Amino acid sequence: MIDSLCREMIDELPSFAPRVTEMIRTEMPRYAVVPEQEHIHDVTVQLHGLLGGLERGILPSADNLRASSRLGAARAAQGLPVETVLGAYHIGYRETWNVLMQGAVRRGQEAVAELAGQVTTFWTWIQELTNAVAVAYEAVLRAELSAREDRYRRLIEAMATADPGDETTVTLARSLGYDPVGAFQAFRGRSADLPNGSLERFRRHIATGPGVVVATMHGDALSVLSQGVPDEAVLRSLGRAVGQESAPAPPPLGVGLPRTGLSGAADSFQDADGALSLALRRDGGGTVRYSVAWLQSSLAEQSRRLSDVLGAGARTAHAHPHLAAAVIAYADHGFIPTAAARALNVHPNTVVYRLDRWTTLTGWDPRTRDGLMRSLLALDLYPAAHTP
Known part of the structure; x- marks a missing residue:
């Protein structure tokens, strides 16, 4: 009896899947980044697999899991939060279960009892497919984070070891959102002064404002390169990230001059290095601005x-x-x-x-x-x- 109900729903997917897709896009507005027809197709494939499995009384196959993995990777690449992706799965399965139950009720008590006996199978499908989505999503996210960190590191290293104006560095800067001919400002600190997790906290906080900021740790150095962001905003975000209000003394930090172009960015890092050297020599550390102590900063190293x-x-x-x-x-x-x-x-x-x-x-x-x-x-x- 349940197998015929599942077959009926499979036949109705051309009309049912678009309705489910619309519900997902209404409840999860971030799905607007996914083209609607692509979204309908993906919902259709996922629901067809589920209903086919229930019809035959089987659990997800390797093909079903691979399809969910591909979908999780695609959604990660499209920038959807993982909780939004998993929430969409639950909306789709919720609506599918409701329609199945309505069909069983129309068929009578025996059909309802038979469908109730499929609850374990139904939720096993949800668990295994959403797990496949989450694992693939996390793998893509880790790869993207690793690639992003690599771009951050290469840009900062180019400021010191390469020609900042060469085409490779210009392309790298553009890929991170910078205007290569705009104004840059550099900040330098010590990685040892950052508690665990503070770099990511700083990135999340500064990302809520305007402009572009790259922050990375390499070796024993903390390097920050900003464009279009007031230096006070960068310093406030850093202070919050490291818990400066509860620290016995502010960590030493050097602030370079705002300078134009990528060669100017390299010069700003030299400013910041000198200012940091001066900050490290001062009792209590704190922030030293090259604009204020340019002579001492230039001589500190x-x-x-x-x-x-x-x-x-x-x-x-x-x-x-x-x-x-x-x-x-x-x-x-x-x-x-x-x-x-x-x-x-x-x-x-x-x-x-x-x-x-x-x-x-x-x-x-x-x-x-x-x-x-x-x-x-x-x-x-x-x-x-x-x-x-």
Whole structure:
């Protein structure tokens, strides 16, 4: 009795499958990305397999499972979320079961009892086919994620090791959504400062806004390249991703200048590298913008070579931090000893004495241009933890 009911439904698939497809597209609006006729065909194939199996009392064959696998892979490639794909299966099977039950009721109690006996077979079909869909979907997703990560890595590496303007790099940048002649801004941090899962959290959060942002970890570096996104938005998203509000100190991060074109992107990464080097030398880490500390950032990566030039100031600051504080206060308050004294809560004569003492110990008079420049560079490049 049930076999005849299934045969009737198979015969009615040309009208039933489009109705089911319409229900799916209504309840799952994301299916709009799938061409309607393609969708109707796929629903027809899946329901034909199910009804044929129920008619003969058999479980899904290898061909049925392969068809579901192909469908899962296709839906992944079309960008549908897996929960949407599985939800569509359940809508189709729900409607099929309802129509089968209505037909059984019309035939009488014996038909209803016989159909009820097929519940296990029916749900086994659902379980095995949706499992095949999910496995194939996940395989495609993993492959796409791997390919995307590879494109991210190759673009970032091209900024340092290849000609940023060559055709391969231009094509790669376009494939990631960038305008190769637009403005880019680079950010560099340390991968060790990112808790597990924070990179994906950052990507998900920043993707909700405008523009294009690529973020990847390679070796011990975190690299971010943005276009059309305010740097404050990037920094906020990074802060949320790493849980900065609960961290004892913000992680060190270098921010490059916005620069035009792919060669500009490469230069922005050099900016960010210098700014990161400076951030790593500062107590408490934090963000350093090349636009603000361009001189110190440019010299930070040369700090080992410059130690012979600036080491006297660094060692003096380490041994006599109150003298270094006087130099900084003097520079920050208009080169006026009385203003520096107010900031330090000391007598103006004390500031003058400390500046004189600094001059004696370092050979640099902070009241002259050369002496002040050397003093401030030494204090910026060689904080206490990095005294040469």
